[in-house]
């Protein structure tokens with residue numbers, strides 16, 4: 001178990017909070033990317049449109065070379081009243097200076113996603129020696145579990161084979177994670193197609209990480225399945241609940257402020273930085289690469 005909380009970070013890294021996102025004397029990563037999830041535009045309780053705008057501005061001011069949105073772009077997008085928010089989501093995302101992609105969450109009907117966000121729910125982004133595979137795996141509201149179809153398995157395997165030929169490391173990104181995240185977590189995982197998806201994860205050692213959103217529990221993860229794939233739940237830009245997971249298996253950052261994640265890619269590790277919206281980087285988590 002590896003716990004890294006805000007207090008430890010402040011104690012061991014005094015001064016960094018006030019420093020720019022990339023300190024001048026830090027070792028330079030091969031590249032950096034941004035992960036952002038669960039913007040939930042339209043949800044009552046806060047101005048989530050404004051918060052997404054601020055997030056996009058912050059990503060533009062960061063060294064991120066690309067951005068991936070992991071679903072729940074609009075809140076309850078299945079209701080007609082909320083569907084006007086999809087064009088607004090796109091308008092804000094288009095302000096990103098670098099490339100971005102997205103997947104639908106359980107709040108995003110696939111037809112809305114295809115109409116406004118991307119024609120395909122599956123996608124490939126390549127940067128340096130990395131290949132990012134994004135795919136739709138959330139059953140629609142009111143469901144919370146994940147679904148991977150035989151067609152998606154075939155598509156993913158073909159893209160993974162291409163990655164292997166190019167000696168690329170692969171990062172998967174979807175809304176629902178594979179890990180079972182049993183109690184004290186909520187247990188929202190890929191259920192339909194699980195055995196086939198498990199085989200795919202086990203057989204493809206080029207997969208180094210799988211990022212998802214959906215759990216609204218802050219930054220949380222495990223590396224205990226198959227060949228040590230880092231499965232990571234991202235903090236949400238909309239809201240996170242403190243589920244008191246510090247003693248649960250895996251790692252959990254003691255932070256629940258709305259946030260996005262900046263990932264520095266090094267040859268031997270990924271460094272995840274918890275970036276609260278409107279505040280400096282609050283914590284980081286290092287994930288070793290084999």
Ligand SMILES: [Fe+2]
Pocket residue numbers: 038040072105214215216
């Ligand atoms: Fe969500």
